[in-house]
Amino acid sequence: xxxxxxxxxxxxxxxxxxxGPGNPSIVRDRSMRARYARARGRSRVQSGIRIKRSHxxxxxxxxxxxxxxxxxxxxxxxxxxxxxxRVCRAVLDPADADDAWSETFLSALKAYPHLPPGANxxxxxxxxxxxxxxxxxxxxxxxxxPVGEVPESPELDGTEAPDHDLAGAMSRLPAKQRQVxxxxxxxxxxxxxxxxxIGGSADAARRAAADGIATLRRTFPHIPNRKGRTS
Amino acid sequence: MNTHDDLVRDLELAYPDDADDLRQLHARLVxxxxxxxxxxxxxxxxxxxxxxxxxAATELGLVRVAYESENHDAVxxxxxxxISPRILEAPARLGAISRELDEYxxxxxxxxxxxxxxxxxxxxxRTVLERLTDIAYGHTASYAAVAELAGNPRAVRAVGTACATxxxxxxxxxxxxxxxxxxxxxxxxxxxxxxxxxxxxxxx
Numbered sequence: 001x002x003x004x005x006x007x008x009x010x011x012x013x014x015x016x017x018x019x020g021p022g023n024p025s026i027v028r029d030r031s032m033r034a035r036y037a038r039a040r041g042r043s044r045v046q047s048g049i050r051i052k053r054s055h056x057x058x059x060x061x062x063x064x065x066x067x068x069x070x071x072x073x074x075x076x077x078x079x080x081x082x083x084x085x086r087v088c089r090a091v092l093d094p095a096d097a098d099d100a101w102s103e104t105f106l107s108a109l110k111a112y113p114h115l116p117p118g119a120n121x122x123x124x125x126x127x128x129x130x131x132x133x134x135x136x137x138x139x140x141x142x143x144x145x146p147v148g149e150v151p152e153s154p155e156l157d158g159t160e161a162p163d164h165d166l167a168g169a170m171s172r173l174p175a176k177q178r179q180v181x182x183x184x185x186x187x188x189x190x191x192x193x194x195x196x197x198i199g200g201s202a203d204a205a206r207r208a209a210a211d212g213i214a215t216l217r218r219t220f221p222h223i224p225n226r227k228g229r230t231s
Numbered sequence: 232m233n234t235h236d237d238l239v240r241d242l243e244l245a246y247p248d249d250a251d252d253l254r255q256l257h258a259r260l261v262x263x264x265x266x267x268x269x270x271x272x273x274x275x276x277x278x279x280x281x282x283x284x285x286x287a288a289t290e291l292g293l294v295r296v297a298y299e300s301e302n303h304d305a306v307x308x309x310x311x312x313x314i315s316p317r318i319l320e321a322p323a324r325l326g327a328i329s330r331e332l333d334e335y336x337x338x339x340x341x342x343x344x345x346x347x348x349x350x351x352x353x354x355x356x357r358t359v360l361e362r363l364t365d366i367a368y369g370h371t372a373s374y375a376a377v378a379e380l381a382g383n384p385r386a387v388r389a390v391g392t393a394c395a396t397x398x399x400x401x402x403x404x405x406x407x408x409x410x411x412x413x414x415x416x417x418x419x420x421x422x423x424x425x426x427x428x429x430x431x432x433x434x435x
Contacts, residue, residue, distance in 0.1 A: 070308070070312045070316040071311060072310070072311045074318055074319050075307075081256070085246075085248055086246040086248055090245075098256060102256060102260060105260050106263050106264060106267070109264055112316055170242075182242075185235075185242050186239070186242055186246065
């Protein structure tokens, strides 16, 4: 399939598409974000230049009315599949994450023809994933045998890869904090949107994220300062 | 130091989006969607002597064949508008026609038998395209002859339009229609593709 090339040019992303450079109907399409994220990742490695993530969000969804209209669902999966998988993995155990991803995209495919034109597809998918994750967690709780004592969280012995440590630390956070961090930092959703998804205010979502990150930082002091990382 | 970006990057490293995992999940999605009857269009691409061809099918059969020059992304977008946006890349449903096309391009198959979904053409154009299979493999006919076959001898230009907008090129053989003077005439896949197909058929 045709590939798109995202270019960063002083405050704006322009995208070259088969139908011509900078096709505005596609530039606004949030479904392309994962590709840009990958392109950005490469450019960071090559150039060492840090690009603020806030600059990468496509702000024009409110100006476009038919951006997502009748776009083949394959492009939705290609554009958002990776992000939704990260989100599912961040809020559920690994085996359950795959089920949540599958159920999310199957539900999305069923509802897709009725999605209003111009809808924020990523927020819509995260909303579905959130509900599926809750369903799966509930089903797990029902199946689980009652145990007299909650098992201790495994101690870190310093041999695990640091990235696994962060996943482990995330899994020990309260569910709400995990969700808010995943939806904000991995899916890039604003707190107001997250409040709508999980039920609550934007401020409550922001506080939950801050509390969660404070806990993560206690375990991983390097999080706010990567220069301190040696691994 | 930007805490937000650092955390984003650390989380992305902690939860990698492994391409193999995504491929498996995609296959699982196709399976489940088909089982539940919510996959309206599937597609795949195949390599051929006339370039990469896009093949798209509904549950009824092959609905679209597209040359690269038609822009596959644009063709898929069009299918999303004309049929349904419930479209996934899934080679399985296109296995039979893909094998037939491979055989055809190898010169070992003259008549396609895989089911066709002709919903993208209608009216006189559809009549014209349905008549094209009357032109046998290795033979050609003029636009005027096809107009006569389709029951309207004066509609020569309309035959040209029908051929130019054939949603199922190669399989529905509009490449076998030539100008009355025997010259090539136009072709939606380009004249090189038309020449290639005619040479293939005359060699076999």
